Amino acid sequence: MNAQPKMDAALKVARCITKLAIHHPFFGAVAFRLDIKDSVDVPTMATNGLSIMWNREFVDSITEAHTMGVLVHEIYHVILKHHLRRGDRNPQGWNVAADLCINPMVLDGGFTLPEGALFDAKYDGKWTTERVYADFPEAPPTACAWGGVDDQPGAGGDQLSDAERALAEIEVDEMVQAAADMARKAGKLPGNIEEIVKEMAESQIDWQDKFQRFAGGTQPEDYSRRRYSKRIYAAFGAISPSVEKVGVGHIAVGWDISGSVSSNEFKHFKGELNAFIEDCQPDSVTVIFCDTAVKSVEYLTQGELLEDVVIRGRGGTRVEPVFDYIEEQGLDIERMVYLTDMGFYCDPKNEPHYPVMWLSTRPGQTAPFGELCYVKV
Numbered sequence: 001m002n003a004q005p006k007m008d009a010a011l012k013v014a015r016c017i018t019k020l021a022i023h024h025p026f027f028g029a030v031a032f033r034l035d036i037k038d039s040v041d042v043p044t045m046a047t048n049g050l051s052i053m054w055n056r057e058f059v060d061s062i063t064e065a066h067t068m069g070v071l072v073h074e075i076y077h078v079i080l081k082h083h084l085r086r087g088d089r090n091p092q093g094w095n096v097a098a099d100l101c102i103n104p105m106v107l108d109g110g111f112t113l114p115e116g117a118l119f120d121a122k123y124d125g126k127w128t129t130e131r132v133y134a135d136f137p138e139a140p141p142t143a144c145a146w147g148g149v150d151d152q153p154g155a156g157g158d159q160l161s162d163a164e165r166a167l168a169e170i171e172v173d174e175m176v177q178a179a180a181d182m183a184r185k186a187g188k189l190p191g192n193i194e195e196i197v198k199e200m201a202e203s204q205i206d207w208q209d210k211f212q213r214f215a216g217g218t219q220p221e222d223y224s225r226r227r228y229s230k231r232i233y234a235a236f237g238a239i240s241p242s243v244e245k246v247g248v249g250h251i252a253v254g255w256d257i258s259g260s261v262s263s264n265e266f267k268h269f270k271g272e273l274n275a276f277i278e279d280c281q282p283d284s285v286t287v288i289f290c291d292t293a294v295k296s297v298e299y300l301t302q303g304e305l306l307e308d309v310v311i312r313g314r315g316g317t318r319v320e321p322v323f324d325y326i327e328e329q330g331l332d333i334e335r336m337v338y339l340t341d342m343g344f345y346c347d348p349k350n351e352p353h354y355p356v357m358w359l360s361t362r363p364g365q366t367a368p369f370g371e372l373c374y375v376k377v
Contacts, residue, residue, distance in 0.1 A: 009059040010038060016068040024109070025186045026193055029179035030075050046148035047074040049083035049168065058146065062114050069111040070147055076102040079176050079196065082129060084160070084168055086151055087262050089133055089294040093140030095149055097133035105192050116145045131343045134259035173200050199374075211230055214335070214371060215359045249334035251282045252326055252354075256340035258291040258317040265361050266309065269339040272359075272375070274305045286331060288322045291315040297325075317344040323352055 007015075013036065021028030031052075039053035046053050052074045059067055082098045086306065099118045106113060123132050148273065152168055154160040180197045183189040197290060253273060257266075277285060277300065287298040295312045319338065326333065335355040342360045346368040356370030367371065 006060065007064070009054075009056045012059055012064050012067055013054060013071070013203045016064060019068060020071070020308065023188075024072075024183075024190075025188050026179045026183035026190065027072050027075050029182050030079060030175060031071065032133045033175050033179075034075075034078065036071075042148065044146035044148070045070050045074060046150060047077050048150040049078050049081075049152040049172070049307055052078075065112050066114045066353075069106055069113045072109065072111050073099075073102060073106050073113065073147055074149075076105060079172065079193075081128070081169060081172055082149045083164055084172075085129065087264055090140050091150075092143050093133055093136055094129070095147075096141045096143055097129045097136070098149055099144055099147065100132050101127065103127050108192060109190055114146055119145050128260070128341065128343070130341065131260040154334045161191055176200060191318065214337075214355070214373075250284045250332055251286070252331060252333040252336040253285060253287045253323075254319060254322040254336065254338035254340070255287055256291070256317060256319075256338070256343075257289050257295065257314060258310050258341075258343065260317065260343045261341050261361075265341065266311065268375070269359075270306055270309055273339070277303070277305055286333065288325055290319070290322045292318045292321070294321045294325050319344055319346050320350065322349065326352070 017028065017031050017036065020031055034047070035051040037051060037053060042053045042055050044055055044058040054372065062070070077098060080098070080102065081322075082094070086094045097312065098119060098241055100120050100123045103113060103119055123135075152160060154164050172233075176197060177200065180189055180193060183193070197205075212290070232256050255269065273287070276282075281302055283302055285300040285304075287300065288294055289296045289309075289311070292315050296305060297309075300306060317340075319340070322338070325331075326336075333354055336352070338356065338358050340358060340360055342358065342362040342365040348368040351369035358367045358370060358372045360372060360374055362374075
């Protein structure tokens with residue numbers, strides 16, 4: 001009996017996209033928004049957020065079911081913005097960390113993957129890619145033999161500017177929301193995708209309003225021309241009276257300096273802390289930098305801004321040492337804000353007597369106590 005002729009690679013990819021559109025409409029809708037093309041520039045399959053490039057020899061070497069699984073694997077890279085989040089991390093290590101996060105989700109969706117797919121039970125699906133990467137030893141682990149995620153190129157093939165990156169993130173959000181709406185109408189939106197969409201919606205909440213209501217004092221506000229609003233000046237070039245708040249007392253700020261917190265998150269934390277100091281004029285701010293132990297402390301008087309931050313630490317994450325330090329030093333504070341990516345466990349029985357707000361860069365988490373606010377970085 002004659003053997004069946006091998007299916008053409010392009011036809012195999014096209015069949016997979018059609019099946020995704022029919023049976024898995026979320027992934028099908030995302031696939032239709034991306035440029036999926038044959039390329040000799042990638043050895044297997046990869047994405048840069050704009051395209052999914054596949055190699056003909058690789059697709060010829062695997063089954064149609066595995067081809068579909070790898071396509072979904074690459075789509076997960078895109079919807080989780082792995083092409084936008086690497087920063088200055090090692091590309092191979094970042095790719096491995098991303099694979100460890102998404103491969104369990106691919107299998108949970110009923111897809112299959114070729115031999116060599118990366119899994120580790122330690123990363124139980126609740127770790128962010130940044131946290132997985134930070135958990136690696138210095139030498140990055142061996143990458144998977146197939147698949148890949150590259151940084152999205154900017155104009156002219158250069159690195160993305162900050163403005164381009166912000167626009168690219170918005171475009172991914174819009175694509176995911178539209179694909180989710182389509183799948184939801186068909187009654188076929190996967191549960192883990194529902195969680196991703198929920199996190200995106202949470203990130204649109206004006207967290208600054210929530211943050212300032214928590215820490216902004218209890219007395220009536222007024223306007224002052226002694227200080228102008230630097231935010232309005234930066235945005236519009238106009239001198240505007242700033243908001244003067246009365247009754248903002250002594251604030252403690254816990255600052256997570258563990259290895260899972262990126263340099264971009266550090267810059268964001270510093271900017272928002274200084275904006276809060278300018279707007280609310282607390283009597284004092286005590287900034288306590290901690291990974292597994294308190295590494296340094298900055299004491300700021302009223303109106304004093306945090307200058308250059310020298311990070312000493314970058315180990316694991318524990319938050320208890322910050323609360324212990326406040327008690328041991330007898331600091332008279334009225335409330336506390338903790339800047340973190342929520343990569344820790346804290347016993348809720350250890351709730352302090354003062355109010356605490358966790359300002360987190362990691363969505364979808366639960367605070368051990370106090371109030372939780374998600375800030376999109």
